[in-house]
Amino acid sequence: GENVEQHPSTLSVQEGDSAVIKCTYSDSASNYFPWYKQELGKGPQLIIDIRSNVGEKKDQRIAVTLNKTAKHFSLHITETQPEDSAVYFCAANNFNKFYFGSGTKLNVKP
Amino acid sequence: DAGITQSPRHKVTETGTPVTLRCHQTENHRYMYWYRQDPGHGLRLIHYSYGVKDTDKGEVSDGYSVSRSKTEDFLLTLESATSSQTSVYFCAISEGGNGETQYFGPGTRLLVL
Numbered sequence: 092g093e094n095v096e097q098h099p100s101t102l103s104v105q106e107g108d109s110a111v112i113k114c115t116y117s118d119s120a121s122n123y124f125p126w127y128k129q130e131l132g133k134g135p136q137l138i139i140d141i142r143s144n145v146g147e148k149k150d151q152r153i154a155v156t157l158n159k160t161a162k163h164f165s166l167h168i169t170e171t172q173p174e175d176s177a178v179y180f181c182a183a184n185n186f187n188k189f190y191f192g193s194g195t196k197l198n199v200k201p
Numbered sequence: 202d203a204g205i206t207q208s209p210r211h212k213v214t215e216t217g218t219p220v221t222l223r224c225h226q227t228e229n230h231r232y233m234y235w236y237r238q239d240p241g242h243g244l245r246l247i248h249y250s251y252g253v254k255d256t257d258k259g260e261v262s263d264g265y266s267v268s269r270s271k272t273e274d275f276l277l278t279l280e281s282a283t284s285s286q287t288s289v290y291f292c293a294i295s296e297g298g299n300g301e302t303q304y305f306g307p308g309t310r311l312l313v314l
Contacts, residue, residue: 092260097243123299123301134291134305135291137303137304180244186299187251187299188259191236191243191244193241194243
């Protein structure tokens, strides 16, 4: 099956700085890559996604890039704010199943 | 928020007892999923359903069974709970299974003593 690896496991940045989280996947058949934000005690919430026919997608301060050849995709958060502090998960969608990375705990220091 | 509820939200049970968790949706989505979340493992798929009475296994299906008799309800049963099944369980829904957005429920925290 698919294997998704996510790095780093923790990330601490100063408010206003950028944060980058990287994921790799193993199965070239995976074609949809969502990113989720999870706050303490809550379920994951989709923040951005990208499909395999697109190389980059932006939504205000958040962007995702996809390199199909290298099988990796990244989440970029610019101008970080304290409310961005949470756990972020990447995922790969492969034949009706979703495979998740192990998560990155982002801490934005005021 | 997507109309997904999970019940119970918290449960403590003893080893060897059967446990059933319920996921209810009001979105009429075709696909429903059960995941478990453990530290260092992210979310792992247990089972999913692609329609009434249509289910398939995920990565970690041993010791779990599911049933879907109505579009809106997806039940997860731990046939004989073990301490290794202590976890947070999330239900998710999506309109389709391939390339469609998943929406997650609030989770059920299960402790098996």
